[in-house]
Amino acid sequence: MQEKSTSFSIKNWSDADKPREKLVQKGRSVLSDAELIAILIGSGSRNESAVELSKRILASVHNNLNELGKLSPKQLMKFKGIGEAKAVTIAAALEMGRRRRGESVLEISKITSSKDAFEILSPIIGELEHEEFWILYLNNANKVLHISQLSKGGLTGTLVDVRIVMKKALELGAVALILSHNHPSGTLKPSNADKEVTLKLQSAAIALDLKVLDHIIVTQKDYYSFADEGLL
Known part of the structure; x- marks a missing residue:
């Protein structure tokens, strides 16, 4: 008998492991980079949770968010579990962060x-x-x-x-x-x-x-x- 596939969607995790709920209850600063990325992508693959997938992506750029921001959607799509929609979401979020930093430093008068x-x-x-x-x-x-x-x-x-x-x-x-x-x-x-x-x-x-x-x-x-x- 074929084993039933296990879903790694965030909504099926225990409350203690859900990064979305963790963000709401404890604030943004307590989440790791991998947990923040997991929120963006929502789910991993059949054999890998969103957080585990996010950790693997981060490890490929030595856990450097600046380097991650340089990856194109096509490069992100090389990771199993990352399709075009997820890749575009990650790229867009990192670009927003870059622009936000740019606006904040312009306040230096x-x-x-x-x-x-x-x-x-x-x-x-x-x-x-x-x-x-x-x-x-x-x-x-x-x-x-x-x-x-x-x-x-x-x-x-x-x-x-x-x-x-x-x-x-x-x-x-x-x-x-x-x-x-x-x-x-x-x-x-x-x-x-x-x-x-x-x-x-x-x-x-x-x-x-x-x-x-x-x-x-x-x-x-x-x-x-x-x-x-x-x-x-």
Whole structure:
């Protein structure tokens, strides 16, 4: 006689094991990452609970949510028990978290250190798999007036349109700039192109009585500051 299949849907778990009920009764912070993902996917496979499946997915990215956020729906669908709907739900939830972090750091009204700039820029470019160049425009109190993307792709001096940068600064009434770009490779060492772009924008800014306060190289977990290293 064939053994009856066991359902691993969350609704069939004991109350003590249900992450949804746990969240309602005890709050969000007590749930593990795997339990939160289990709520998103709702059920596992015939031989694996949603939490066990979630733990396996997390283990594949060394339990790093930032790395999990980089997985595409197609990559998530390679896990048995994850179909397109579940994969899209996970990807959407992680993207919402990334955007929420980005909005919260924009509440930093004044830049007092390179770390403040990094906290603003990290959610924007820290996890990208390609290079982007961004500029923070500041007023005379070092408060952020505007954040603008300058270029996308490889960083070379030819991609920097100085006129656009300075025109924007004058329109905003900015008095200072913080330059930034990301290194998807994870290396924090500035390249010759990085240094050339910095000098190019710094020279143009001086001519208009503006200041380039820093150039921040951003990686997923860390940053390099030209100002802190005495390169400005």
